């Protein structure tokens with residue numbers, strides 16, 4: 064996700080801002096920029112690409128200003144470009160702003176400001192902040208920022224500077240992190256601690272709804288809503304720089320597992336209406352969706368497993384046939400797709416070679432292509448007819464977690480959209496799913512609050528060479544993802560099977576105490592799944608079940624049950640996979656594996 068830095072003190076701001084942005088590079092970005100108050104003007108330099116490109120642009124032209132802000136952009140609204148890079152300014156250049164997050168109501172505000180004569184230079188949601196603060200400014204930057212904040216909805220960490228008040232930075236936060244570094248005769252601002260560790264370990268961590276005013280000699284924190292002063296405790300950072308990039312987590316994978324509530328919230332933001340999915344969000348006309356008579360989902364690895372879940376959900380809700388293909392198979396089997404096929408390519412990186420080739424084959428055959436990807440402006444995003452961005456933020460660990468659950472939400476919203484267009488669901492049924500989707504972030508957070516049992520179970524499976532995952536229906540698709548997670552980071556061989564398939568051969572492999580992880584969230588087939596649990600228990604297996612809270616049946620037969628909150632059956636995969644992600648993580652740690660960079664694997668497979 065985006066990175067913000069700020070400096071106010073006695074030294075030239077530019078080198079401090081650039082060094083701070085370098086410390087935030089691990090967050091992933093596609094462009095960067097800085098703004099400095101210099102000789103009563105705002106000086107801005109920004110560029111698409113890595114910091115080295117910005118560095119080149121700075122060559123020789125470095126202002127001496129001692130107050131400034133900087134930004135690395137992870138694109139959400141608006142493709143990566145010079146114009147879309149931050150900082151953004153108002154029409155007169157009196158202000159500059161940097162932002163991390165998503166302004167949900169930016170379009171209506173942009174339309175109103177444009178009608179009032181404001182001219183916009185970018186496609187971003189952020190730029191409206193610069194024009195709004197200009198519209199509201201009457202000599203008091205804090206007051207103007209308070210009015211801006213009272214009007215916008217969504218998630219934001221934002222920092223403003225103004226040439227009329229050259230000695231300060233005003234910063235606000237809601238749902239996106241901001242920390243203040245407390246120095247001697249200087250103060251710092253950053254999205255994350257690594258950017259300020261070289262200067263100070265004394266920090267204020269801003270919380271939602273707070274506004275900070277930084278000058279070289281003081282930092283005051285107020286309520287952004289009321290302006291009332293807020294007293295903050297100093298948080299002394301004990302971490303070293305590397306640990307700080309992981310926000311105190313031991314691995315990026317664990318950090319990203321715990322980022323899932325925010326990833327889901329951001330991916331859902333702005334895509335649901337009280338009556339269902341916002342069809343425009345898909346970038347596909349309802350009339351086009353109505354002509355679809357087949358959906359083909361194409362992807363690799365974990366994204367393929369998201370597609371498998373998508374199949375069950377889309378067929379259940381929209382009653383349209385769905386085929387799911389591994390991209391490296393799809394591209395060579397002369398696929399039967401045409402103008403009435405919606406091909407959905409799913410790719411976290413948007414650069415997977417097989418998936419990109421499959422996209423091109425689908426387009427060659429006349430199909431409409433919807434991309435579900437986590438990287439704005441990626442190859443898959445650029446070549447698809449429409450894009451549904453998962454807003455999970457950069458995923459650093461090779462093993463995909465938050466991108467996967469965000470892909471599941473994308474599948475659920477796509478299924479809702481198709482069901483609305485094909486009128487296969489009643490308004491009540493749609494409303495139930497919409498309400499369930501909105502509850503998911505908090506429910507995932509609740510699952511994450513109880514990781515002790517999973518950690519204990521990982522000690523039971525870490526020494527096994529083979530582990531089985533079984534499930535029926537959409538649980539089988541989740542079992543596939545659970546098996547891959549365990550395989551790819553703990554190197555334990557894991558196999559997923561349709562639970563009803565065991566007796567056709569695999570049951571021969573069930574021996575005394577072998578771990579069998581059973582997904583049992585689907586009420587409709589629960590009785591059958593319980594029978595499968597009894598089958599393997601009778602042969603000595605150690606059964607770990609994942610079930611919805613309140614379904615006691617499986618408790619009677621499994622050795623241990625990991626319960627997740629009650630939810631709609633089509634939403635259950637988002638919750639059920641979280642214990643499996645944690646199980647894989649703790650097993651890999653127990654086996655002393657390189658969790659974030661497993662052997663032989665790459666984060667993005669850009670070759671065939």
Ligand code: AGP
Nearest residue numbers: 364365366410411412415462463
């Ligand atoms: C996920 O845990 C794996 N690292 C891998 O299977 C990955 O999902 C696959 O390579 C597809 O990547 P993509 O989503 O970037 O296309």
